[in-house]
Amino acid sequence: MSTPIIKVENLSKSYFINHEGQRGGYLAMRDVIAQKAKKIFSFPQKFNTNPKNTEEFFALKDLNFEINHGDRIGIIGRNGAGKSTLLKILSRITEPTSGSIRIKGRVASLLEVGTGFHPELTGRENIYLNGAILGMSRREIKSKFDEIVDFSEVEKFLDTPVKRYSSGMYVRLAFAVAAHLEPEILIVDEVLAVGDAQFQKKCLGKLENISNNEGKTVIFVSHNMAAIKSLCNRLILLSKGSMTFDGNLNEGISSYLSEQNKGAKNGIIEEHLRTINNGNVFYRTIKILNPEYANGNVIYFNNPIELKCEIEFLQHYSNILFDVRVMSEDGIELAHTMNTYYEEFYSVKNDTVSYKLKLENTFQPGKFFLTFGVHLSNGNTLEYVENVVELNILNVTKDDKPGLIYDFKLGYIRPNALWEII
Numbered sequence: 421m422s423t424p425i426i427k428v429e430n431l432s433k434s435y436f437i438n439h440e441g442q443r444g445g446y447l448a449m450r451d452v453i454a455q456k457a458k459k460i461f462s463f464p465q466k467f468n469t470n471p472k473n474t475e476e477f478f479a480l481k482d483l484n485f486e487i488n489h490g491d492r493i494g495i496i497g498r499n500g501a502g503k504s505t506l507l508k509i510l511s512r513i514t515e516p517t518s519g520s521i522r523i524k525g526r527v528a529s530l531l532e533v534g535t536g537f538h539p540e541l542t543g544r545e546n547i548y549l550n551g552a553i554l555g556m557s558r559r560e561i562k563s564k565f566d567e568i569v570d571f572s573e574v575e576k577f578l579d580t581p582v583k584r585y586s587s588g589m590y591v592r593l594a595f596a597v598a599a600h601l602e603p604e605i606l607i608v609d610e611v612l613a614v615g616d617a618q619f620q621k622k623c624l625g626k627l628e629n630i631s632n633n634e635g636k637t638v639i640f641v642s643h644n645m646a647a648i649k650s651l652c653n654r655l656i657l658l659s660k661g662s663m664t665f666d667g668n669l670n671e672g673i674s675s676y677l678s679e680q681n682k683g684a685k686n687g688i689i690e691e692h693l694r695t696i697n698n699g700n701v702f703y704r705t706i707k708i709l710n711p712e713y714a715n716g717n718v719i720y721f722n723n724p725i726e727l728k729c730e731i732e733f734l735q736h737y738s739n740i741l742f743d744v745r746v747m748s749e750d751g752i753e754l755a756h757t758m759n760t761y762y763e764e765f766y767s768v769k770n771d772t773v774s775y776k777l778k779l780e781n782t783f784q785p786g787k788f789f790l791t792f793g794v795h796l797s798n799g800n801t802l803e804y805v806e807n808v809v810e811l812n813i814l815n816v817t818k819d820d821k822p823g824l825i826y827d828f829k830l831g832y833i834r835p836n837a838l839w840e841i842i
Contacts, residue, residue: 423524424486425605425637426510431483431519433505433661437475479505481661483519487639489604492631494652494669495641496676498692501658503641507531507607510639525604525637526554530594539583543574543593546582550597564600571626572596573619588799592619599626605637606630620647627651643695643806645673645751670750677751677807689808696804700734701794703805704772717810721834725779725811731794731803732772739765739797744777747789747807754783754832765797784834785815 480502487493495503508514509521511529537546547568551561569575572592574585582590598606608627624647630636631651642648648655648669655672657665665672689703709726712718719725731742743758757779759766766773789807796802 423489425489425491425524426487427520427522428483428485429520431480431506431509431521432478432517433480433502433509433514434476434478434517437477478661480509480516483663485656485663485666487637489637490631490635491654492627492638492652493640494648494655494672495639495658496643496645496648496655496672497658499695500660500692502661503658504531504609506658507609507639507641510605511607523605526602527605527607528554528598528601528603529607529609530591530598531607531609537582537590537594540581542581543572543578543585546593547597551601554601554603556601561601564602568593568596568600571600571622586798588619595623595626599623599630603636605639607639609641610643624651644753645677646753648673673751677749689805693805693808694803695806696801698802701737701802702732702734703729703792703794703803703808704732705730706790706792706805706809708809708811709776717812718814719781719811720814721781721783721785723781725781726776727779727790727809728774728776729792730772730774733768733770736767736769737796737802738767740768740802741765741795741797742775743793743795744779745791745793746779746783746811747791748832749787749789752832753791754788755779760797781813782834782836783811783813784830784832785813786832787812 483506495506497503505514507529508531509516510523511527511531513529513531538549541549547565548558548561551558551564569578572595574589574593577585577589582593585593595608598608606627608623627638627640628651631638638651640648640651652669655665655667655669656663657672657676665675689706694702706729707727708717708719709728710719710723712720712723727744729742741758741760743756745753746755748754757777759775788811790809790811791804791806792808793801793805794803
């Protein structure tokens, strides 16, 4: 029996949250004055602890699991489930409140854009800096240097300070460094979502290679179920800081999606569905306009999907684009459309912006979900709400005549086709 490379026992991480009785999410002038007066006339903090004003919040609670050499672990869960906290503890960035964690081997982490990079140093200098942090000699780093630069595709900007890099360039170089400097354990967060689709594919291929061919251990956090399926051989599901599943990929993904999709209601956006949000852009309403939709989230096969969305912008942005994705019940992205295929980028002020969309519907009968995003032209995501609308496609033609009914799945798309029998 192989010795685990990572062993986690009774791991918990808690924080104390202070409640000052604020109304809403901001401070009015009278709140500021009241708090100043309270500080002047109150005893020092150590004599004035009021348990009613503090709450212990467990980001993680009593986690127990082992990871063996060569495992490819996918970690999924809603926002706030504790995924990032767990990765920070595994990366030795944050200490646990209680419990123990034992790691054998060198760990490389890619948790946030620019983690471990010094903004004033060039790309070349940061490669050597990261290698030194991982405990590698200059000779070891130099032997991998050309591979790192070739993979990252930033050779032209190698002697430019990384503070001038775009977020995509940051991720390219950071991933290349983390993946090529021979760690025994590679930890990758959702940060890969910043890169373009081609680079994401390249990264997933590299992760598969270092796990399958080099025998390294990979811990991968993503909201992309297709990426999890293609890379991982085991799944850990977190919910509100607790581990609710550890095992088979398909079972874990099914459990996660069935729980997540309970919030998919027409026009209602629950906060846990906001996978990415910068705090200044919010989808407020999403409404399906098809008249039959009010009756059980139903849309007839071959009838276009018609919808209207309202997005609130709390600050000015230029070069905005909107996109909509159709997702299968098991998390596979089946279709994608964005306004920039047909229009220029939008420039918006502090305002509510609306758009209508008519989407061709050739999806096979079954259950699907819509995901919505707001992005900048450089690829940065401002708002991303997953699986917020449920669609049940009925096996009925646009002439309202029932079609053939099958008791097995015939793919996801039924393309329009012209048959001629000779």
